Amino acid sequence: MKSKSEADPEFVSDQVSQARRYYLNLKPPESAPLTVVCGGVERMRTDYVINRDRFPYFGIELVTEGRGELMLDGESFTLSPGNVFAYGPKTAHRIANQAPSRMRKFYVDFVGQEAFQLASDAGLMDSCPLRVTRMHELVEVFEMLDREARADSDTAGEVCNQLLRLLLIKIRQCCLADSPMMPRAYATYERVRQHIESEYLRLHTIEEVASECDVTPIHLSRLFRRFGGVGAYRYLLRIKMNHAAEMLLEERLLIKEVAERMGFSDAFQFSRAFKRVYGIPPKQLIQSSSDVAKPDSPKDEATTDLDDEKNEST
Structure with a gap:
């Protein structure tokens, strides 16, 4: 890309x-x-x-x-x-x-x-x-x-x-x-976040994350909304879809191949999850990437952007 x-x-x-x-x-x-x-x-x-x-x-x-x-x-x-x-x-x-x-x-x-x-x-x-x-x-x-x-x-x-x-x-x-009461809760958040980042491919639910990190799902959700501004499942899904986007754009895998590797039952379910994070289906992402890569395509200050942070609020 x-x-x-x-x-x-x-x-x-x-x-x-x-x-x-x-x-x-x-x-x-x-x-x-x-x-x-x-x-x-x-x-x-x-x-x-x-x-x-x-x-x-x-x-x-x-x-x-x-x-x-x-x-x-x-x-x-x-x-x-x-x-x-x-x-x-x-x-x-x-x-x-x-x-x-x-x-x-x-x-x-x-x-x-x-x-x-x-x-x-x-x-x-x-x-x-x-x-x-x-x-x-x-x-x-x-x-x-x-x-x-x-x-x-x-x-x-x-x-x-x-x-x-x-x-x-x-x-x-x-x-x-500046916040002396924060370190203990933040340390728990960091520990859970790092666990998600290292194990996201095999994790499917927040209940799994909570169990493996020895916290309750409710506490887990509160930690992520407090320190990350986004729900724990939303964070897990975003990490998964970031990896999916890399396979689509850099490894040039087919959508159905990525869906299978990510553990989705079919390409339709994967596309729905992908759109939930990025706001566009994977097919559109691939097309937009191809358009940017064309040598005669117009250039502007904004290069390819997978704007998942903005879509967190949608």
């Missing part, structure tokens, strides 16, 4: 299988207080590695799925859903996907006279990732940035600059360290 258009700047990685990006101002004014340059959401390939000594802008990234490795100023960290981190123009950083998972992460790049101070106030400039709760609230702000950046309006840039300020405040609010 084509993941990077000819219009993308050099600093944008092509080691992604899915991406949705926007560009507001790649040559921002140096004197402005705060300016959003670009941003988006990407799903990494298993071989994804970014290694930079410096970067033109400040960057904030939020991991929502998968696992990875991060190095900031020579210090190494493990990345998993709920980690948010930042780097400045002079911050050496290395970001790598941890196979066999495929990270999905949002990002926004920005500059400005107030950029460093605002990021520092959010706890992001200490050369280490933060762990946040209520990750879905940050995702909502990232989605608002994406939507407003694409708006046909003279005020799009100004709105995005204010949304960036909101994002930084929300990071301060949702930082796990």
